[in-house]
Amino acid sequence: MKTKLFLSLFTFVVLTIHIKAQVFSGGIVGGASTSAVRIEHVGEGLADIVQGNNIHGFEAGAFAKLKLGAFYVKPTAMYDFTSGNVNSNTTTNGNFTMHRIETPLLFGLRILKPISIEAGPVYNYVIATNYQFNDNVTSISQCSGLGYRAGVAIEINRLLINASYSGVTINSNGLNSASFKEPYKLTFGLGIKLGKLED
Numbered sequence: 001m002k003t004k005l006f007l008s009l010f011t012f013v014v015l016t017i018h019i020k021a022q023v024f025s026g027g028i029v030g031g032a033s034t035s036a037v038r039i040e041h042v043g044e045g046l047a048d049i050v051q052g053n054n055i056h057g058f059e060a061g062a063f064a065k066l067k068l069g070a071f072y073v074k075p076t077a078m079y080d081f082t083s084g085n086v087n088s089n090t091t092t093n094g095n096f097t098m099h100r101i102e103t104p105l106l107f108g109l110r111i112l113k114p115i116s117i118e119a120g121p122v123y124n125y126v127i128a129t130n131y132q133f134n135d136n137v138t139s140i141s142q143c144s145g146l147g148y149r150a151g152v153a154i155e156i157n158r159l160l161i162n163a164s165y166s167g168v169t170i171n172s173n174g175l176n177s178a179s180f181k182e183p184y185k186l187t188f189g190l191g192i193k194l195g196k197l198e199d
Contacts, residue, residue: 023067024195029160030060031189035082037096038181039131050086050131052096057082059102059187074106074118086131099127104149119150124168129180145170147182160191 038051061078083097101124108118125144147168154161164187170180 024064025067025193026062026064026195027158027160027191027193028060028062029076029078029162029189029191031058031162031187033057033059033080033082033185033187035182035185037082037084037086037098038183039086039129040179040181050088050094050096052084052086052094055082055084055086055096057098059189061102063191070110072108072110072116072118074104074108076102076104076106078102078104094131096129096131098129100129101125101127106149108153114154114156116153116155117151118153119148122147122149122166122168124170126170126180143170143172145180151187155193158193160189160193162189162191163187164189 033056035055035057036051036053037055038049040049057080059078059080061076063074063076066073078101080100080102081098083095086094086096088094102122103125104120104122106118106120108116110116123144124147126142145168147166149164149166151162151164166182166185166187168182172178172180
């Protein structure tokens with residue numbers, strides 16, 4: 001239900017942007033991130049909880065922006081990859097990787113001419129998640145969850161600079177109902193704005 005509601009809202013925003021072309025802009029963006037992960041109810045002969053800090057990754061994608069005075073709406077679609085070392089209560093130095101698609105729908109407010117604050121929900125679709133301890137390999141795939149993102153964006157002509165804080169919980173229907181949690185994720189990004197520059 002949440003997924004259908006989010007996709008409907010995303011479609012509405014895209015259609016609105018198409019109609020309001022005079023206040024529409026877009027661009028490409030990428031970033032580097034650091035986060036923590038916690039996976040519960042792992043099963044498959046591994047510990048019940050797997051967790052790790054200092055998980056690093058990158059994201060890349062494109063965004064559209066509908067400006068409404070000092071306010072704006074910014075839907076984004078991005079590919080996100082993260083990896084790092086994880087531990088269980090019985091094993092150390094396991095390997096973790098995740099591939100997913102993120103679609104933030106951010107609502108922003110320009111507080112100074114180059115600086116805006118923005119926040120909103122993020123739909124996460126997990127393509128594949130793998131964690132390996134010695135010869136034991138377990139994965140979660142094709143599941144989704146709704147998270148959040150909040151941060152600061154700076155626009156200098158066509159250059160975009162942003163920093164954000166986000167989090168998500170994703171529950172899998174398979175694999176003993178495994179639960180993936182990303183309690184925090186810090187992302188620092190750069191982008192290039194296309195289309196009309198703001199006044």
